[in-house]
Amino acid sequence: MQTAGQDNLAEELAASYASTGARSLAVKTFAFRMMADHANMAIGMRQVATAQGMTVPTSPSDTQIAEITAMSASHGGAFDKAYVAQEITRxxxxxxxxxxxxxxxxxxxxxxxxxxxxxxxxxxxxAAEALLSQS
Incomplete structure (x- = not known):
């Protein structure tokens, strides 16, 4: 639950950068979907965790934050490729x-x-792999 919770938060954070920083409309559209999908996954996870007496993380891991921060420093097509590559890995x-x-x-x-x-x-x-093949 800890790792999955951090993954959801990392997805939401990376997607928020991509929703404004991506050059490609396809990448921006994908980012909006990631924000919605992972927000919904986080809600479900919190419900399960609460019922099981567990807690979920409140932020991505330090490593994830560092990767997303590095990605966010890119611009244009380089940003798009970095974001999509991270999405595939995650x-x-x-x-x-x-x-x-x-x-x-x-x-x-x-x-x-x-x-x-x-x-x-x-x-x-x-969907992320398809974006990579388009670029």
Whole structure:
């Protein structure tokens, strides 16, 4: 839950930069979708965590913040490529984590959360990969 929570917050932060800093309309559109999808995922996660007596993080990890800060210093096409590359990396890691939880998780509520969100993560990874191939 800790890692997934930080991933959602990192996604929202990176997408907020991309929604204004991206050059490509396709990348900006993708960023708006990331903000919406990951805000919804965070809401679901908070509900599961609260029911399980867990807490969720309130900020991305220091490493994620550093990566996003470095990305935000780019401009134009370089920004777009850096953002999309980060999206692919983060979504691959999320996909692996969610699949692992579905396959071997022990808490039914967390397992269900991961299972329910897995298609969103898969879709977003494919969408990011498609953006990379367009640039």
């Amino acid at each position: 979504h691959k890691a999320m996909l692996q984590a969610y699949q692992g939880e579905v396959a071997s998780g022990t808490d039914p509520a967390i397992k269900k959360y991961a299972s329910d969100r897995l298609p969103v993560v898969q879709y977003n990874l494919k």
